[in-house]
Amino acid sequence: MAVVFESPALVVSTSRVAYWCMEGLRVWRRYPLRLFLLCLAPMVLEALLQLIPLVGVALSKVFPLLLSFGVFQGLVAAEASGVLRWSSPFSTWQHGYRWRALGLALLCGPLVFGVQQGVAAAVYGWPAVDAVLLGHMSAHPELANRLFICLLILPGTPVAIWLALAPMFVMFRGATPWQAMRSSVAVMLRSPGAFATYALIQLLLMAGLLLIPWGMLLLLALLPWMSACWLVIWKDIDKGEGTP
Numbered sequence: 642m643a644v645v646f647e648s649p650a651l652v653v654s655t656s657r658v659a660y661w662c663m664e665g666l667r668v669w670r671r672y673p674l675r676l677f678l679l680c681l682a683p684m685v686l687e688a689l690l691q692l693i694p695l696v697g698v699a700l701s702k703v704f705p706l707l708l709s710f711g712v713f714q715g716l717v718a719a720e721a722s723g724v725l726r727w728s729s730p731f732s733t734w735q736h737g738y739r740w741r742a743l744g745l746a747l748l749c750g751p752l753v754f755g756v757q758q759g760v761a762a763a764v765y766g767w768p769a770v771d772a773v774l775l776g777h778m779s780a781h782p783e784l785a786n787r788l789f790i791c792l793l794i795l796p797g798t799p800v801a802i803w804l805a806l807a808p809m810f811v812m813f814r815g816a817t818p819w820q821a822m823r824s825s826v827a828v829m830l831r832s833p834g835a836f837a838t839y840a841l842i843q844l845l846l847m848a849g850l851l852l853i854p855w856g857m858l859l860l861l862a863l864l865p866w867m868s869a870c871w872l873v874i875w876k877d878i879d880k881g882e883g884t885p
Contacts, residue, residue, distance in 0.1 A: 653832035657877060658839050665870030668716070672725040673865070679715065680864040682730050683708040694776035702750035703743075707733050709868075710742050710808045716872045717813075741811050745818040749804050757797035764792060791851045798847060802840045803829060809875045828878060839874075843867070 669676055683705035690701035708730040715729020726732075733742050761769040765784065772778045773793065778785070803826050810821035829836040846863065850856035 653835040653877065655834040655838050657835055658842070661839065661870050661873050661877070662842070664873040665866055668869035668872060669865045672719070675725050675727070676712075676716075676865040676868070677862070679712045679725070679727070679729055680709075680868050681861060683712070684861065684864070691776070695774060698774055698776065699751070702754045703746045706746040706750050707742060710746070710812070712868060713808060713872065714812060716868065720872075736812070738811050738815070741816075741818055741821075742808065745807055745811050745821055748818050748822065749801075749807060753797040753801050753804075756800050757793050760796040761789070761793045765789070769793075787852055787856070790857070791848060794851065795844060795848060798844055799840055802836070802843065805871055806875065806878070809879075813879070839870075 686708060687701040687705040690697040690704070693700075711730040711733040714732045714736070715725055718729075718732075719725040733739055758770065758773060761773065768781045768784060769789075772781045772784050804822055806825035806828055807818070807821035810816040810824045811818065814821075814824075816824060847860060850860045850863070853859075
């Protein structure tokens with residue numbers, strides 16, 4: 642039975658951002674290689690699905706998200722058991738919220754991708770759509786540069802951050818996908834300084850890494866830390882107070 646939906650009323654101080662980042666690093670250090678590989682799994686699935694034009698690209702914005710939800714569920718379970726299971730990415734399907742999680746992925750994934758694709762298309766026109774959505778990247782060698790990758794990825798990051806707490810509301814508060822998205826945004830609007838600062842840190846890190854050679858590989862190495870930070874943020878929000 643789903644729990645009664647309720648959005649927390651916590652207001653978070655901007656000073657909490659440093660705690661989130663440092664505590665996220667400590668969580669990552671508990672399972673360094675395992676968490677890295679588990680966080681890499683959704684990225685690998687996304688890359689494989691994107692080899693299929695149009696349909697594969699669309700699916701790549703949904704099913705990798707479900708694996709990410711599972712990794713987060715695995716992190717939460719590991720807080721109690723001390724064991725981060727290899728099966729964590731698939732744990733979403735072991736719970737009653739599986740269909741609500743799928744609904745959330747169907748809303749959030751295409752929304753973030755739509756922003757990314759829209760900005761790229763506004764700057765580069767049809768070639769950006771043909772290269773990304775239809776999979777004809779080889780037909781547009783002029784787009785094979787770090788600037789295009791930045792333009793394709795970074796505009797979606799603020800949207801993804803706004804919605805990042807939505808899976809937690811689905812998994813732990815019994816919320817519907819729409820309620821979860823609204824609650825995620827509401828929490829961040831309640832503490833704009835903290836979440837704007839956190840978003841700025843993420844954007845600067847991502848932009849800096851994407852603009853340097855081999856930066857994409859370094860960005861992949863940061864995925865476990867980013868995931869661990871969201872665990873810390875949710876625990877901070879969920880306990881309803883502003884001190885550790």
